[in-house]
Amino acid sequence: NSEATSLPSSMVYTSLSTDSHNYTMQEFALRYFRKPLALLDLTVGGAKAKDMAILVQYSKVRGQTPIQESLIRLSDDTSRQAVAGFETLMQFMGDQSKPRGKDEMDLLYELLKLCREEDLRDEMYCQVIKQVTGHPKLEYCARGWNLLSLFTGFFPPSTTLMPYVTKFLQDSGPSQELARRSQQHLQRTVKYGGRQQLPRPGEMRAFLKGQAVRLLVIHLPGGVDYKTNVQTFTVAAEILEEMCGQMGITDPQEVQEFALFLDKEGELVRPLWPHEYLNSVIVNLNMSLHNRRLIWETPLHFDHPVYIGTLYGQVLQDYLQGKLMGHAQADGQLAHLAALQHLGRASKSPPSEQDLLGYIPKTLQWQVNMDSIKNLMDQKLRQLQGQSSQDAQISFIEATRQLPLFGYTVYVVLRVSKLVLPGPALLGLNRQHLVLMDPISQKMCSSIALKDLQRLHLLSPLEPSGLPGLELNYGSADSPQTMWLELPQAQELYHTVLFLLDGSASSIQPQGPSLS
Missing domain, CATH: 1.25.40.530 (MyTH4 domain)
Incomplete structure (x- = not known):
């Protein structure tokens, strides 16, 4: 002053x-x-x-x-x-x-x-x-x-x-x-x-000159774009409130469960804080924004078509990328979800072999019995005949809620210091925990309460062509623990952890670059 x-x-x-x-x-x-x-x-x-x-x-x-x-x-x-x-x-x-x-x-x-x-x-x-x-x-x-x-x-x-x-x-x-x-x-x-x-x-x-308004395109899961106008002093919280209003969301707590992510040249970098001014963040044409639900604590309500479509697009994207951990041996479950996807497209023609392959998570396509799944899916489609596209999308969301990593933001981790796994691990992140899962055995390998995190530290790649890492220090003063992770989205994970911890763990000591 x-x-x-x-x-x-x-x-x-x-x-x-x-x-x-x-x-x-x-x-x-x-x-x-x-x-x-x-x-x-x-x-x-x-x-x-x-x-x-x-x-x-x-x-x-x-x-x-x-x-x-x-x-x-x-x-x-x-x-x-x-x-x-x-x-x-x-x-x-x-x-x-x-x-x-x-x-x-x-x-x-x-x-x-x-x-x-x-x-x-x-x-x-x-x-x-x-x-x-x-x-x-x-x-x-x-x-x-x-x-x-x-x-x-x-x-x-x-x-x-x-x-x-x-x-x-x-x-x-x-x-x-x-x-x-x-x-x-x-x-x-x-x-x-x-x-x-x-x-x-x-x-x-x-x-x-009085030309302070500019068009901003925000990408939603499922390939949908949302267009809005921003001004010199528009902040992220205002755009989120506006978008949530378009989805029929009136509960302020639920609005806070969505986040705008900064995208640089096709790679998500970090979630934006609600108080950030958008014109200070998006400073060139290589930057854009993505919107996704980051927290899933508020009860879901399927009372608005835009709400349903937005959540369905995000859940479907995560499912097909193998981030929700469907099981290769669960033919009935895979067939049911495939049938709901087909109905969700409002397609009047029967699914082709190419359609069916596209309904299976990429990580499971080479492991499953496609003939068995096709027969089971045909049965499901006859049982669900007459169901609307919107009802099918709701049913898909409800069905995927039974999968292990539903409600988590999921990252593929290539190496973990404390684990010896035959392949990559899946890291799930929500406001309470950070968990590591073996996608093959479907077992949880490690769980860290976010409140126990003491320090985060970004690690540079060891080689020019290598991947960045993230070091976690957690546990009590009497029993300190350290773990490092190697993954392409280390920076995004680093900033997302800090974002989720805001207001709940002020003692954490972040160490890493400040990214705009």
């Missing part, structure tokens, strides 16, 4: 009640600006509202230094920065000519960087509010409002200034679209913390 939060009590004037506040900017100026009475050349008792308003109104240009000192009492060095910032503000708004070699974007970034400094933040807020209040030129005033709307989306003012800024925006809102937008940005900043990283010039140019 700026020094506005710690000014001496002598700055609080007797003309203002200490028990009640109007939270006008005039009141803030009288309480916290440096020597406001000297500026007004009035006594406290004689100050009129009209005269006090001068403190927070547009200042005309007088020479090259419109103010000699910062508005708020600051240290000498910081005050000099504030004076330079005021001049930059007037150049950006158009009240002064731009310096040679600097354009509008250069000035904008200078102002944003000043506002990023906590001891200057309240000062910069006050300067912009002062210059847009009563400005005689609408074009210049609009530039100032654009800047204020950026300030409110990036950096919150101090707790002292916050109610005054809020009041100012509320009073300006009915006649100012930019004021209403600034108010929305400030509310989002209070809720999510503000967008800390400064944007790229292309995004800022679009913002200043």
